[in-house]
Amino acid sequence: MNFALILFVLVIVTGIAWVADKLVFIPQRRRAAEAAVAEFDRQQARVGERFADENAAQTRARLRDEKLRQPWWLEYSASFFPVILVVFVVRSFVVExxxxxxxxxxxxxxxxxxxxxxxxxxxxxxxxxxxxxxxxxxxxxxxxxxxxxxxxxxxxxxxxxxxxxxxxxxxxxxxxxxxxxxxxxxxxxxxxxxxxxxxxxxxxxxxxxxxxxxxxxxxxxxxxxxxxxxxxxxxxxxxxxxxxxxxxxxxxxxxxxxxxxxxxxxxxxxxxxxxxxxxxxxxxxxxxxxxxxxxxx
Structure with missing residues (x-):
């Protein structure tokens, strides 16, 4: 199979994933992160100062990071799009x-x-x-x-x-x-x-x-x-x-x-x-x- 065709298909597939991540999935993960932090803060308010998490800041950061993390299928598609696009453009129009x-x-x-x-x-x-x-x-x-x-x-x-x-x-x-x-x-x-x-x-x-x-x-x-x-x-x-x-x-x-x-x-x-x-x-x-x-x- 033609390598240029394979590279073109990869650009399209990873490009769709990259756009979907920017427009759909990142906003969803941000909302989920904000909701998780807000729920943690509500729980802290209910238990009072005596039983509050001593490492609240670190816990908030961990919750936020977990919710913002890309799922594996996006990590192996959208994340590679910029690299694959550069390779495709250079190989197709500059040097091969x-x-x-x-x-x-x-x-x-x-x-x-x-x-x-x-x-x-x-x-x-x-x-x-x-x-x-x-x-x-x-x-x-x-x-x-x-x-x-x-x-x-x-x-x-x-x-x-x-x-x-x-x-x-x-x-x-x-x-x-x-x-x-x-x-x-x-x-x-x-x-x-x-x-x-x-x-x-x-x-x-x-x-x-x-x-x-x-x-x-x-x-x-x-x-x-x-x-x-x-x-x-x-x-x-x-x-x-x-x-x-x-x-x-x-x-x-x-x-x-x-x-x-x-x-x-x-x-x-x-x-x-x-x-x-x-x-x-x-x-x-x-x-x-x-x-x-x-x-x-």
Whole structure:
């Protein structure tokens, strides 16, 4: 079940309890407390000074506290409403945490990285429906983006934006070309991939002046094996060298930085704008390596 939906239901349920407590139950408990104190005072007046409670003030306070105390079902509903509301608002409209589950974005993001995703950069979207209510800025090539996987929208994917609407993206013989212009690459020292326990060729890619590291294994053939059927598949041409796609309006071409270990737009097609969740921008924790904490390209 969608976590955003669960959180929304909790906000509604606890919110109703919170409002009912403020408007109905608190006044009832106050009246009950006042009545209990008044009855105690009447009893004290009847018994006289000789038999009066020596700790009358403490007894009044105890009676008042007992009558004002929330019942358990309100304590576990209304009391949590402010916290749940803040979490819901922040998670829905400001930032949302995610955990990297796979190595498709190595070396930029590693398995076990906990990241933050900006939810307002590309326009604020309503939770659950993901309907955009403000425009925001457009996605740019090089952005690292979380989006709902088009084949199963209950699953979140994270990839890098390679092509925006109207772009012609070619990935031929392990070389990336956008609109006929090769994307510059600079060789970096080989990268030790702990997941695969081996070294991989590493390059620095320059997407419109934005640089990021990628991995490329020359031993893996360039052609795409297992490409699925997907909307606008006619926009793509597959051959022995790889794939060439024209990105349709309202969609994006996504690729992982670990080019030979990423299920991305080469295989399942384009990511629709309506599926965009937000821009990943910060690693806030990795329990295996605290040095991972910080921003990334």
């Amino acid at each position: 945490p995610f955990k990297i589950p796979s190595g498709s974005m190595v070396p930029t993001l590693l398995v076990g990285d906990f990241i933050l995703v900006n939810k307002y950069d590309y326009g604020i979207r309503l939770p659950i429906t993901n309907t955009k209510i403000t425009q925001g800025r457009p996605l740019e090539r090089g952005d690292v983006v979380v989006f709902r996987y088009p084949k199963d929208e209950s699953v979140d994917y994270i990839k890098r934006v390679i092509g925006v609407p109207g772009d012609i993206v070619a990935y031929q013989d392990k070389k990336l070309t956008i609109n006929g212009k090769p994307v510059p690459e600079t060789a970096l020292p080989d990268y030790f991939d702990e997941e695969r326990i081996g070294y991989a060729k590493q390059f620095e890619e320059d997407l419109d002046g934005r640089k990021n590291a990628i991995l490329n294994n020359p031993a893996v053939p360039p052609f795409i094996i297992g490409a699925e059927d997907y909307p606008y598949r006619d926009n793509c041409t597959y051959n022995a060298q790889g794939v060439v796609c024209k990105v349709p309006a309202g969609n994006y071409f996504m690729m992982g930085d670990n080019r030979d270990n990423s299920a991305d737009s080469r295989y399942w097609g384009f990511a629709p704008d309506k599926n965009i969740v937000g821009r990943a921008f910060f690693i806030w924790m990795n329990f295996s390596s605290l040095k991972r904490i910080g921003s990334f390209n």
